[in-house]
Amino acid sequence: MQNNIVNKKVILPKHFNISSVPSVLKEIEGIFSITGKKIPGFILDTSKVEDLSMIGALLLYKIVEFTVIYECFVSATIAFHPNYKVMQFLAQYGFHDLITAFVYDKENKISKELKKLKISVNDKFIIAPKALLRDDPNSREEINKLYLPQIQTYYKNDPKAISMILLVFSEILLNFWEHAQRDSQSIIVANGNKNNIQISCADTGEGIVSTLGSKYPNKRENAQFILGKSIEKGNTSKSGTNHMGYGLWILDEITTAVKGQMYIYSQGAYYSNESGKKKTGNCGYWQGTIIYLSLPLFHSKTLEDI
Secondary structure, three states, X not given: OOOOOOOOEEEOOOEEOHHHHHHHHHHHHHHXXXXXXXXXXXXXXXXXXXXXXXXXXXXXHHHHHHHHHOOOEEOOEEEOOOOOHHHHHHHHOOOHHHHHHHHOOOHHHHHHHHHHOOOEEOXXXXXXXXXXXXXXXXXXXXXXXXXXXXXXXXXXXXXXHHHXXXXXXXXXXXXXXXXXXXXXXXXXXXXXXXXXXXXXXXXOOOHHHHHHHOXXXXXXXXXXXXXXXXXXXXXXXXXXXXXXXXXXXXXXXXXXXXXXXXXXXXXXXXXXXXXXXXXXXXXXOOOOEEEEEEEEOOOOOOHHHO
């Protein structure tokens, strides 16, 4: 169940990466119960952060975005390291200007910054944040025509890796469009090199647990059970439609086959797959869903392989 206790000061960890996500979720879960409350005196302290990973940058953005849009606080403060180390990391992952727009609550600039997010490619590295704007009819077309082709170009010497990466992107995007009906400003981000790619998306919409929970009325309060069911092949919240319920199962199978990592967090539950070692459990509440994959590219797998 969601914790209604709101920490007035949240200190982000020294290493804000996939390993520290559970502790951060526990710290911030109360914000989802105070929409419209305009509570004064909140401090988001980023001054201790020395290492901000891709998933850390994405979640930091989503926390700020949610609290601003839903007016959780009034006159909230973000504490930075004296040399603005966090802002340097945010710039590295393409989030600097966007999160600055939210910090200073410049509504018109926020919309412009979301549309300006673009892929950054060089010889050794690729960073690719992209806004998933449900209310923008061009958003999906831009992903297909402008965003994904650049990833294909970067991995052009490894066609099997391209096939796997595009499949994973497709399944994550389909999951977003199915579940995040109330979240129009989610971002999918990729970060990788020739050996590995990380892909993540976070939304604050309905979440997997809520949408799939309607199938299990006797288990509605058991988020861990419902999230575990979402990974099973053929399990969909939209029976009788063309949704086959294979998406998360495919992601899970690929993760196992390439000995990668997959983490899903949704509404008080988590699922993890680390090189085929799978776990479900309870965790801090996140409204909506967080999906994170880290996939080695040495022995990429396609849909035919699984």
